[in-house]
Amino acid sequence: MGAVLSVAASVTILRGTIRELIPEELRGYLSTLIRQYSSDHTMVVRETHEETTNHLFDCITTYLGGGPLALLSATGPAPRRLTAGKNENLRNLTYGLDRDSDIVDSFHGVPLRWKYCSDYNSVLQSEISWYELRFHKKHMKLVRNQYLPHILETAKIIKDSSRVLKFHTVRRERWSYNPVKLSHPMTFETLAMDGDEKKDLIRDLEAFMNGREYYRRIGKVWKRGYLLHGPPGTGKSSLIAAMANFLNYDIYNLNLSTVQSDSVLEYLLLHVSNRSILVVEDIDCSIKLQNREAGDEPTSFPRAQLTLAGILNAIDGLLSCCGEERVIVFTTNYKDLLDPALLRAGRMDKHICLSYCRFSTFKQLASNYLGVSEHNLFSDIEKLLEQVNVTPAEVAGELMKSKDSKASLEGLIKFIEKKISDPASPKEEGRFDANLSQVIDKTQSELEGFKKEMTDLQKKSTATENKLVELKAVSEKLAKALRSLK
C-alpha cells in the first residue's frame, strides 16, 4: 500500500515538474503533434459557453451522475475518484467525477471516455472546469448527431424523475420564496374513481405529457385545463395530488380570494414555472366576478378589480401563452353556479365529476385500506350505498378505524344505516335536491349581498340627484345674472 502511495505521489510531482519545466507554447505544440498522429479525437465541453452557463456541461454532469456513475454501467474500470452528494431538491444521491478522474461510457457499442478536469484561473481568480470526451475519429458523426442529443434528453429525464415536487402558495401577492415539499402519497393506484374515467384521464395526461410535437404542429399552446366538480369529500384534492405525482409537476395553489386585482393575477401567472399544475380551488366561491355576458357593470366591491375577463385571459388569452407544458385545474362544489363563460367548450378541456361513493368506488377503497377484494358483507354495503349519499372521504374515515376487515366493514354498515335513518342526510333519490338546496342557500346569501349593494347604490344615486338639483339652481342663478348684465 505504501509503495502504491509513493508511486502515485511521484507521478503527481513529475506531472507538476513537467508543467514547470516545459514552457506552455512547447506543451501546446507537443500535444498538437501527438494529436496529429493519434486516431483519437478530443471534444472539450467547458463550464461556460459564450460567456453564459453551458447547458451541455450541466447535462453531462447530470447524465454521468445519474447514468454510468450511479448505475455503475460504465464499460471500463470504475473511476479512481468519485464525488457523492445529496441535494435537498433531489430525491436520490448524486455522483460525479472528481478532478482528473475518468470513466468510459458505451453508446451503440462505441467506447467514449469522459474526463473531468479543473484548474485555477488566475485571471478570473476562480476554479474553472471542463469535460474532455475522447473517442475514435471515425465516430465523430455518431457523437455529434446522436450521442450528445442523447445526453441532453437523458439528463432531462433524470432531472425530472429525481426532482422533489414543490407546493407553491401565495404570500403577499407573490409566490412564496420557500415552497413546501409536496409529499402527498396519493397516486392513481390509490385514488378510488370509476375505472373507465380513471383510465381515460391517465390516457389524456399521457397524451398531454408527450404532446410537445403535436401541440407545435397544430399551433396550439401546450397547456390543458381541467374542471373538477363534485361535493366536498369526493376526492378533488386527492385527484390533483395524484395528477401531480403522475406528471411529476409542481403544484401552484392559487386562492383567488387573496388576489386583489387583474394585475396581481397577471404577475402570479407569469411566474408559474413550466411543467406545473396551477390549481384554482373553489372557483365558485373564491370571488364574486362581474358577469361579462350579462353586461354587468364593475361592482364597487373591494375585490371587483379582479374580473372575469382577467381570469379568462389567464385560461386562454395571451397571458396563458407565456410558458408551456402547464396544466390548469379549477375545482368547484357547485358547477351550476359557475359563469357560463368559464364553462364554454374549449375553455376547460375536460370536465371531471367526482361524486358520492358508489359500490365500485367502495371496492377500490376497501382494497386500498383493508386489502380485501371480496367479503360476505360487501352485498349489504352495495344495497346500503344505493339508498344514501356517502362521500369517499366518509367511507375512507370508517375503513381506517380498524385494521380488522370484519370490524371495519361492520362499522361502515352502522355508519351508513345511521345516515339513512337521519332525516337530514341526503338520500340517493334526494341527491339532486341536496345539491339544489346547497345551491339555493348560496344564491340566497349572494342575493343578500346584492341587496346591500343596491341599497348603497340607491343612497349614492339620491345624493347625486340632490347634487344635480343644487347645480341646476346655481346654473339658473348664473343665467339670470348673465341676462341682467346684458
Ligand SMILES: Nc1ncnc2c1ncn2[C@@H]1O[C@H](COP(=O)(O)OP(=O)(O)OP(=O)(O)O)[C@@H](O)[C@H]1O
Ligand atoms: N376518490 C377517493 N379516493 C381515495 N381517497 C379519497 C377519495 N375521495 C376522498 N378520499 C379520502 O378523503 C380525504 C378527503 O378528500 P379530498 O380532500 O380529496 O376531497 P375534496 O373533494 O377535495 O374535498 P373538498 O371539496 O372539501 O376540498 C382524502 O384525504 C382521502 O383520504
